[in-house]
Amino acid sequence: MFKNLSDRLERSFKILKGEGRITEINIAETLKDVRRALLDADVNYKVAKSFTDTVKQKALGQNVINALKPKELMIKIVHDELTSLMGGQEAPLNLSGNPTVILMSGLQGSGKTTFSGKLAKKLKSSKGKRPLLVAADVYRPAAIEQLKVLGESIGVPVYTEDGNKDAVQIALNGIAEAKRNHQDLVIIDTAGRLAVDEEMMREIEAIKNAVKPQETLFVVDSMTGQDAVNTAREFNERLDFNGVVLTKLDGDTRGGAALSIRSVVEKPIKYIGTGEKLEDIQEFNPEGMASRILGMGDIVELAKRAQELYDQKEAERLQEKIKKNKFDFDDFLNQIHQIKKMGNIKELASMIPGVGKVIKDIDIDDSAFTSIEAMINSMTPYERHNPEVLNQSRRQRIAKGSGTSIQAVNKFVKQFEDTRKMMRAASNMKNPMKMMNQLK
Ligand code: GDP
Numbered sequence: 392m393f394k395n396l397s398d399r400l401e402r403s404f405k406i407l408k409g410e411g412r413i414t415e416i417n418i419a420e421t422l423k424d425v426r427r428a429l430l431d432a433d434v435n436y437k438v439a440k441s442f443t444d445t446v447k448q449k450a451l452g453q454n455v456i457n458a459l460k461p462k463e464l465m466i467k468i469v470h471d472e473l474t475s476l477m478g479g480q481e482a483p484l485n486l487s488g489n490p491t492v493i494l495m496s497g498l499q500g501s502g503k504t505t506f507s508g509k510l511a512k513k514l515k516s517s518k519g520k521r522p523l524l525v526a527a528d529v530y531r532p533a534a535i536e537q538l539k540v541l542g543e544s545i546g547v548p549v550y551t552e553d554g555n556k557d558a559v560q561i562a563l564n565g566i567a568e569a570k571r572n573h574q575d576l577v578i579i580d581t582a583g584r585l586a587v588d589e590e591m592m593r594e595i596e597a598i599k600n601a602v603k604p605q606e607t608l609f610v611v612d613s614m615t616g617q618d619a620v621n622t623a624r625e626f627n628e629r630l631d632f633n634g635v636v637l638t639k640l641d642g643d644t645r646g647g648a649a650l651s652i653r654s655v656v657e658k659p660i661k662y663i664g665t666g667e668k669l670e671d672i673q674e675f676n677p678e679g680m681a682s683r684i685l686g687m688g689d690i691v692e693l694a695k696r697a698q699e700l701y702d703q704k705e706a707e708r709l710q711e712k713i714k715k716n717k718f719d720f721d722d723f724l725n726q727i728h729q730i731k732k733m734g735n736i737k738e739l740a741s742m743i744p745g746v747g748k749v750i751k752d753i754d755i756d757d758s759a760f761t762s763i764e765a766m767i768n769s770m771t772p773y774e775r776h777n778p779e780v781l782n783q784s785r786r787q788r789i790a791k792g793s794g795t796s797i798q799a800v801n802k803f804v805k806q807f808e809d810t811r812k813m814m815r816a817a818s819n820m821k822n823p824m825k826m827m828n829q830l831k
Contacts (some may be wrong), residue, residue, distance in 0.1 A: 392665075392738070393684050399428035400469065400585045400685060409461040412501045421465060422447055431615035433647025438476070438654050446472050470681050476650060477677035482659035486518065490569045492602055494562075496595050496626055497774045499583035504534060504640035505748060506610050507580045508541035509664065509672040515547065517699055520576040521768055524549045525565030527558040527598065528582040538580055545669060548574075557580065558594055559601045566602060579604070587622060587771055592629045607632040608661065611648065614639050619648035638664035640736070641671065645653040647657045649680065653655050670732055683741065693728035693742040696733045720775040723807065724767045727760050765793035766803055777806060 403424030410417050422443045429439040449468045459467065484493070493510070495503045512578060524542050526549060528534040535551050542549035550565040564581050565798045569577045579600060599607055609632045611619045623635060625637040635652055640663050653660060660675040679689035712718045733739055734830065769792030781789075781804055790797045 392640055392741075393432065393644070393649075395643075396428055396432040396646045397684055397686050400425060403428060404462050404465055404469075407460075407465055410461045413464065415451070417461070418447060418450055418552045418651075425469065429650070430648065432645040434595070435617065435620060435651040435655055438651045441654075442476060456808075466685060469689070470685055473650070473681035476654060477675075477680055478659045479677055480662050481674055481676050483674070486514075486520075486635070487671060488605045490575045490577045491520075492566060492604040492609060493606045493608075494579045494595075494599055494604040495581055495608055495610055496582055496630060496632060497636075498587070498612075498622060498816075499585050499675045501583060501610045502600065502609045502636075503583060504528075504537050504541065504580050505667065505669075506636055506638060506662070506664055507538065507578045508545060508547075509669050510575070510662070511542075511547045511578055512545040512669050514576060515545070515674055521574045521579060522547050522567065522576040523569040523572070523574040524788055525562060525577060526551045527554045527561045527565070527579050529558050529561070530582050531569070534580070534582070541669070544650070548572075551736075559597050562598050562602050564791065587625050600699055600705065600767060606634065608634055608636050609658075610636040610638060611638045611652075612639050613644045613646075613648045613663075614633060614642055616645060616647045617651070620651045620655050623652055623658075627656050627658060632658060634659050634661035636660075636662045636664065637675070640797075641665040641738070663734045665738065665794065666735060669814045670734060681761065689742040693739065694773075696739075700729055700732055716811065716815055717812050718814060720767045720770060720807070721779055724764065724775075727764060738756070741769045762795050762799065763803060764795065766795060769793040778804070778811075 404419050406421045406424065407413070407417060426443045429442065431435060444779055446465075446468050449472070450465060450621045451651075453464060453468070458803055478678060485491075495507055497503045507524055514520040515522055524547055526535040526538045539551065548570050548722070550561075551744050552564065555561055558581065565579065566577050569575075575667075576765050579598065579602070580593060581595050607630055609626050609630070610622060611623055613619060624779070626632060633659055637649055637652070637660055640649065648664075649660065652658075652780075660677075663673050663675050664672045673692065676689070676692060679692050683689050709718070709722060712722060730736075730739075765787055769789045770781075772787075774785060786800045786804070787797055788801045793800075
C-alpha cells in the first residue's frame, strides 16, 4: 500500500539527518521533496500545497521548544498532519434505526457489490446484525446474480424482484421484507454507470429520498486517483452522502485519493477495501494509515483483527490439547485457516512496527501455506490425529499425494514436532524444570 509514497517521504526526511536544528533553509528543501512526493502520489495540488505550508509553520514553531532531533520532529509533524488530512479520527457507521438502512452509490466497477457483501458479512459477525441485501440494480441482470452468489456464500438473504424496473419500489419493498422477517440491517446495492450520468443520479437521489437511509456511502476505486476525487465531488453535490468507501487499496494505488478526498469533499472515509476476498475490509483509521504510510506499522489494526477472530472456547480447547501433547495436524490446519482469515500475510506483517520497512521489497504471499495445506490434506484422518505414526512409507505417499517431495514432508513433520514440543513446554512455563526436561 502506497509503497512509492512511503519510499519518497523516507528519502525526503534524510535531508535533515545530522542537522542540529530546523532552519528555513533545510526545511525548504525537505518540504519541496515532500510536496513532490505527494504530487507524484496523485494528491490534489491544492491539498499538497496547504499540507506542506502547515508542516512548515508547525516545524518552525516547535523547533525551539522541542527536544526531538530535526528529522524525528519532522516525521512526527508529517505524521500528525497526514492523520488530520485524512480526517483525524475514525468515523463509525450510524447503525441506529430498525432496520438500519445503508445505501450504496458509486460508478460501475468501483466495487459496490463486493463491498455490500463484505459489509454484510462484517456487521453480521462483529455486531451480530441480521442483514438483508437488496439488489436495486435494474439494468444489469448480472449484477443481481453476483449479489445472489455473494449472499449465498456469506449466508445472508438477498431480496430481488425479477422484471421490476422500478429501483425505488424494489428498495422500499426490500425494507418492508426485512421488517417482516425481523432483519435489522438493509444494505441496498444500486446501479452504477461507467461515468457520471444524469439518469443514474436522478435514480439514486430518488431512492435516497424514498428510503431515508441512516448511511449513504459512496464507493470509489482508489486506483483512479484524482478521478476518484472528482467523481466523489459530483456524487456529493447531488447526494450529500455520509461517507466514502475506498476500494482496491491493495493494488499499486499511489494514495492520492486516500489523501485528498477528505479535504476536498469534507466527508470522512469510513471503510477501505483491500482485496477481492470478502474478508478484505477494514474500518478506516486515519492515524493507522498515516503510520503505515510512514513505515511505522499499525499495531492497532493488527490487534483489532486478532481480537475479532479470537474465540475463547477454541483457545481453551487448544490449550488443553497442547498440554496433553495432543495438538495434531488438524489443529495446525485450523490455525492456518485462522491466520488466513486475518488477511494477506504481507499486509499483516507490515502492520507490525518496524517490520513493514524491512519486508517491503520481499515477496511473501499466502502461497507459503499452500504446500503445507496440500501435505496435511494428503494425510488420512488417522495420520492427522496421530502424527507419530508417520513412517517413511506413509511420508512417501503424502509427498506424492501433495505434489511435494519426501524431503519437504520430512522437513515439515520435523518442524511440526519441534513446534509441538515448544508449545507444550511453554504451556508448562510455571514449572521451569519440567520445561527444560521436555526440551531435551
Ligand atoms: P460494482 O460494479 O461497483 O458493483 O463492482 P464490483 O463489486 O462488481 O467489483 C468490480 C471488480 O473489482 C470485481 O472484479 C471485484 O472483485 C474487484 N474488487 C472489488 N473490491 C476490490 C478490492 O478492494 N480490491 C481488489 N483488488 N479488487 C476489488
